[in-house]
Amino acid sequence: MDLQEQYSRLLRYCFMKTKDRFIAEDIVQETFLRFWQSHSYRNTGKETAYLYTIARNLCIDEFRKPAYVSIEECAEPVADSRYEPEKNLLQESVREAMDKLPDDLREIITLRYVSELSAAEIGKIIGMSRFGVHRRIKEGLELLKKELT
């Protein structure tokens, strides 16, 4: 896959996890650097799963960090459309519905429909069988639809 495309998909995944464009971007770049440094794993044919596993662990590390308030947060919010996902009522409600999903379901749905990974790849990342992933996706979509109606 094209690196640019891979970067964007990984960024969407990290953005969903962290809810912060800047942190998500830092995590994505750190993920690629760590991926490059680990020569032993790269040639085993499971690159995507490995990449997402690194990103997932880095997002968890980010949550473990002590909470702090940055200077930017203290200052008046400045509208910058470049770093904001498109504002749209339907999309806003989809994101709100996603936030209400249990963590594991939200992650699976994100990996499948936002990062566009296959069920087999998702299975490798979260340690689940392909059928298990399919079942969870179906469950997640049902819950999402319920939230949206």
Added chain:
Amino acid sequence: MTDKELKKQLKISYQISESDKQKLFVRCYERRFLQFGSILRIEMRYMGIRSIIAGIFLLLLMYAGWRTENPQISWVLSGIIPAIAVVPMTVMGRSERYNMAELESTSRFSWPFVRLVRLLILGIFSIAVLTGAGIWEAIVLRLEIRGMLLATVIPYLLSVYSGLFITRKWHSKESVYAVIAVGLVICLMPIILYQIQLMETVSAVAVKVITLLAFLAVVGECGVYMKSDEAVAYA
């Protein structure tokens, strides 16, 4: 809402525009995948078309000497060979001047490694030139070892040493002119020494010692050049 529409909305909801940071990172990251062969090809370009033209000129000169069977051509040759060493050196100097170091350091190879590759190419080029000239001198001009060392090897080594030294010390436009000027002096030196017949007075042992010293100086300079601080290259 249908499943299809929901899936589409999910993708759109988390769409993020591409930032400059992303573009820069992707560009730099892709360079990390450069293979050794690629870096060798990139660095080969530093030899430049001028080196190839100088090499062809040298071959033509050798051919002229072979046709005319004129032994004095060896001294003309000794004036040309150091100039060939100067040509790639000026290109290397130009690379330093335009801060190519910064660009090259974004590749997966370290800056000393890039310099090592460059020196390797210069070394292969030098060996090819010296071997060609040596074989030609031995067969056509029937020169003995002493004559070969005096006529080609010593001026060439001096030229390489001075070129590397100047390139390492100065990173300005003047360094290129300095390399050319010193190269010219080295090129003219053997011809002048031959004209005043000073070459005949130097013993074979002295010639070998001078060659060894010049060789060690070049090797030492190569080591220093390779390890010299990156900050100096960016200056």
